[in-house]
Amino acid sequence: MKQYEIVETPIEVQKYMDYVLHPSAGAVTVFTGNVREWTHGVKTLYLSYEAYVPMAEKKMAEIGAEMEAKWPGVRVAIAHRIGELQISDIAVVIAVSSPHRKAAYEANEYAIDRIKEVVPIWKKEIWEDGEEWIGAQKKYPEKGVGLT
Amino acid sequence: MKQYEIVETPIEVQKYMDYVLHPSAGAVTVFTGNVREWTHGVKTLYLSYEAYVPMAEKKMAEIGAEMEAKWPGVRVAIAHRIGELQISDIAVVIAVSSPHRKAAYEANEYAIDRIKEVVPIWKKEIWEDGEEWIGAQKKYPEKGVGLT
Amino acid sequence: MIKVNYFARLREVTGKGEETIDRDSMTVAELLNWAEESYPGFGSDNVQVAVNEEYALKDDVIESGDVCAFIPPVSGG
Amino acid sequence: MIKVNYFARLREVTGKGEETIDRDSMTVAELLNWAEESYPGFGSDNVQVAVNEEYALKDDVIESGDVCAFIPPVSGG
Numbered sequence: 001m002k003q004y005e006i007v008e009t010p011i012e013v014q015k016y017m018d019y020v021l022h023p024s025a026g027a028v029t030v031f032t033g034n035v036r037e038w039t040h041g042v043k044t045l046y047l048s049y050e051a052y053v054p055m056a057e058k059k060m061a062e063i064g065a066e067m068e069a070k071w072p073g074v075r076v077a078i079a080h081r082i083g084e085l086q087i088s089d090i091a092v093v094i095a096v097s098s099p100h101r102k103a104a105y106e107a108n109e110y111a112i113d114r115i116k117e118v119v120p121i122w123k124k125e126i127w128e129d130g131e132e133w134i135g136a137q138k139k140y141p142e143k144g145v146g147l148t
Numbered sequence: 149m150k151q152y153e154i155v156e157t158p159i160e161v162q163k164y165m166d167y168v169l170h171p172s173a174g175a176v177t178v179f180t181g182n183v184r185e186w187t188h189g190v191k192t193l194y195l196s197y198e199a200y201v202p203m204a205e206k207k208m209a210e211i212g213a214e215m216e217a218k219w220p221g222v223r224v225a226i227a228h229r230i231g232e233l234q235i236s237d238i239a240v241v242i243a244v245s246s247p248h249r250k251a252a253y254e255a256n257e258y259a260i261d262r263i264k265e266v267v268p269i270w271k272k273e274i275w276e277d278g279e280e281w282i283g284a285q286k287k288y289p290e291k292g293v294g295l296t
Numbered sequence: 297m298i299k300v301n302y303f304a305r306l307r308e309v310t311g312k313g314e315e316t317i318d319r320d321s322m323t324v325a326e327l328l329n330w331a332e333e334s335y336p337g338f339g340s341d342n343v344q345v346a347v348n349e350e351y352a353l354k355d356d357v358i359e360s361g362d363v364c365a366f367i368p369p370v371s372g373g
Numbered sequence: 374m375i376k377v378n379y380f381a382r383l384r385e386v387t388g389k390g391e392e393t394i395d396r397d398s399m400t401v402a403e404l405l406n407w408a409e410e411s412y413p414g415f416g417s418d419n420v421q422v423a424v425n426e427e428y429a430l431k432d433d434v435i436e437s438g439d440v441c442a443f444i445p446p447v448s449g450g
Contacts, residue, residue, distance in 0.1 A: 014162060017180070023235050026184035029177065029256075032165070033450045036174035036247065049449070050381055052442050055426040056449075080449055087171050092450050099184065101260060108177075109253050112450055120423070120442070121449030122381035133382040135419075135446030181373045197372070198304055200365050203349040204372075228372055240373050260373055268346070268365070269372030270304035281305040283342075283369030 004060035005079045006053045006121075016077040016095035025075065025097035027104040031112055033092040035085050045126045049082040049091060052120040056080065059119045063111055067096070070110070071103040078111060080121055091123075152208035153227050154201045154269075164225040164243035173223065173245035175252040179260055181240040183233050193274045197230040197239060200268040204228065207267045211259055215244070218258070219251040226259060228269055239271075298322070298358055300331075301365040306343065310335050325354040327364060343368050375399070375435055377408075378442040383420065387412050402431040404441060420445055 001015050017028055035047050064076040077095045085091055094111045098104035115121075123134045149163050165176055183195050212224040228240045242259045246252035263269075271282045298317045302310045310331075317330070324347070328340040344367040345352050351367070358364060375394045379387045387408075394407070401424070405417040421444040422429050428444070435441060 013165065013178075017161065021182065021236055023185040025182055025236070026187075028180045028182060030161075030180075031178075031249065031252070032176045033249070034169065034173055034176060034245075037171040039174075050384075051449070052378065052380055052423070052426075052444070055423055055442065058426055088169055088173070097182075101179065101181070101257075104179070105253060105257050109249075112249060116447070116450045118428075118447070119449050120380065120444050120447055122445065123448040124381070133385075133445070134448040135381075198307075199372070200301065200303055200346070200349075200367070203346055203365065206349055264370070264373045266351075266370070267372050268303065268367050268370055270368065271371040272304070281308075281368070282371040283304075 001077075001079070002057070003077050004057050004064060006051050006056050007079055007081050008083050009081070011079055011081050011090040011093050013090070013093055013095075016079060016093050019077045020075040020095045020097035022075065022097065024073070024099055026099050027101035028095065028097045029101075029104040029108040030096075031092075031094045031108050032090045033112070035087050035089045035091060037087045039125070042125075042127055044087070045128060046087070047085045047091070048124040048126065049080070049085060050122050050124070051080065051082045053082075056119050056121055060115070063114045063118070066114070067107045067111060071098065071107045074098045074103055074107045076107070076111065078115070080115070080119070082121070149225075149227070150205070151225050152205050152212060154199050154204050155227055155229050156231050157229070159227055159229050159238040159241050161238070161241055161243075164227060164241050167225045168223040168243045168245035170223065170245065172221070172247055174247050175249035176243065176245045177249075177252040177256040178244075179240075179242040179256050180238045181260070183235050183237045183239060185235045187273070190273075190275055192235070193276060194235070195233045195239070196272040196274065197228070197233060198270050198272070199228065199230045201230075204267050204269055208263065211262045211266070214262070215255045215259060219246065219255045222246045222251055222255045224255070224259065226263070228263070228267070230269070297360055298327075299363045300327070301363070303365065303368065305368050306338065306366050309337050309339075320360045322358050323354065324352045324356050324358065327358060328354075331366065374437055375404075376440045377404070378440070380442065380445065382445050383415065383443050386414050386416075397437045399435050400431065401429045401433050401435065404435060405431075408443065 096108045244256045332340045346365040409417045423442040
């Protein structure tokens with residue numbers, strides 16, 4: 001595994017937890033985003049994820065660096081799966097360790113918020129009667145969204 | 149496994165993640181509290197945990213019920229290990245699933261805060277030159293700490 | 297007979313994990329005083345009492361057959 | 374030659390994953406206009422451009438040899 005990676009196979013959470021654990025870590029937080037059957041009353045059959053892989057991995061690494069700067073002592077691993085995902089499959093995993101728990105929670109939540117803002121990954125929802133690429137509709141920013 | 153349990157063997161995180169996952173869960177958060185080598189500049193050799201087992205399991209279930217009331221739709225599993233734990237061993241695991249991520253983070257952090265307040269479990273730190281039972285020093289409350 | 301359990305520091309101070317007290321009824325405050333007098337260094341200021349696995353207030357009454365526990369400050373997690 | 378990549382909705386709109394444009398230099402704004410004119414329904418208002426795997430501003434200049442990508446609103450996680 002890589003510390004920040006796009007994968008095409010099922011995500012094994014334990015690998016990422018093991019990666020961030022070390023003797024000074026008193027807390028580990030893990031977030032997984034899973035495929036949900038119902039969204040806004042519409043039943044999802046499955047999802048299809050696509051990524052601009054090299055840029056996505058680079059952006060995830062940048063998010064990790066931001067986290068280490070904001071919460072010194074955290075250790076981070078992030079993976080996002082692409083391809084067809086079924087209900088309950090894990091799309092994204094974020095593992096964070098920290099000496100103390102507060103930073104582990106805060107940094108983890110920061111990571112998923114940033115992933116949803118800047119990492120070039122796209123989700124298509126496939127329903128019984130149609131499909132759609134999902135994405136927050138935004139106008140072109142004055143500054144690129146990755147330039148913070 | 150039980151949804152709320154005190155265990156004497158190593159905690160396998162995956163079991164608790166699997167327990168809380170269901171088709172309406174879009175987010176799963178996991179917290180583990182791990183034995184840290186250094187605390188306030190003192191090197192820990194190992195920890196010894198002790199619990200009033202039936203009351204501890206009852207209190208953990210009450211915390212779970214509080215979470216379900218505060219964050220409708222969350223599903224929770226909590227385990228705490230007792231006995232001798234070595235550096236990096238998991239002392240506690242909290243798994244929370246939720247349709248959306250915000251509740252999964254908030255409910256998870258609420259759980260560990262409440263565990264540290266009300267669940268009758270005690271930690272002894274063993275160093276090279278001594279040992280001590282750890283506990284926040286509190287006076288007898290006007291209301292029992294469990295009575296919230 | 298009232299059953300009492302000792303944990304952590306209190307198990308070490310008393311040298312036992314449990315015992316029974318030959319009383320029909322007493323308040324939580326009376327139980328704490330009893331322990332304070334019975335065991336030097338008990339330090340009941342920081343100790344709560346659980347009666348039948350629920351935290352009790354100082355005025356609560358313990359009856360024969362109840363199971364009590366002295367709860368020093370907890371430190372799980 | 375400038376290489377461009379298409380993803381998600383834009384891959385479907387253009388019917389291709391990548392192509393090369395025979396230009397030596399153009400701004401990001403010019404690239405977006407070029408795409409808008411080349412592909413009906415491109416919808417460049419919502420599209421960002423990455424140059425060499427970094428988000429670029431509209432005034433940034435793209436040179437021959439650069440690798441660009443059109444980035445529709447992301448929806449990972």
